[in-house]
Amino acid sequence: MPLQPKQKMTIEQLSMIFSYDATTGSVFWKIKPKQTKVKPGDVAGSVKANGYVRIQYKGELLSAHRVAWALYYGAWPAMFLDHKNRDRSDNRIENLRECTHAENMRNRPKANSNKTGFKGVCEESGRFRACIAINNKKVRLGSFRSPEDASLAYQRAAKQLHKEFASF
DSSP, X not given: OOOOOOOSSOHHHHHHHEEEETTTTEEEESSOOTTSSOOTTSBOOEEOTTSOEEEEETTEEEEHHHHHHHHHHSSOOSSEEEETTSOXXXXXXXXXXXXXXXXXXXXXXXXXXXXXXXXXXXXXXTEEEEEEEETTEEEEEEEEXXXXXXXXXXXXXXXXXXXXXXXX
């Protein structure tokens, strides 16, 4: 399983440069980086087009959610981090959890290409098929008359198989 990239910065260095408010999820500058307009106490980083907050320091691009985790727990996360509510800019510690890549993928919204409006449901010959991924394989859950019925089948399977990472 591929892990997140190893950070160059140590926790000690990180804690000299940044502070973290676990209730708001914000990371703050403790220092004034050279050749920038930021000052100590300013919020570090900005929300990028993909929704994640990124912080740049001395040529290193840091993910704010990983910085938050490291400052709160005193160690870089060993695995991926999942935003429980799917809001990539919400870095409150209660919204972050370590996970595998597969678990992280389970907590995704329905695909943009989905035409039925329900995750795990597609239309096939006038009926609605429910499918779920198990160990990287697509498993059919049945064919239904309505997308709502197919979605219920998907939701039941997701709750059972994906547990706390199930999303619909």
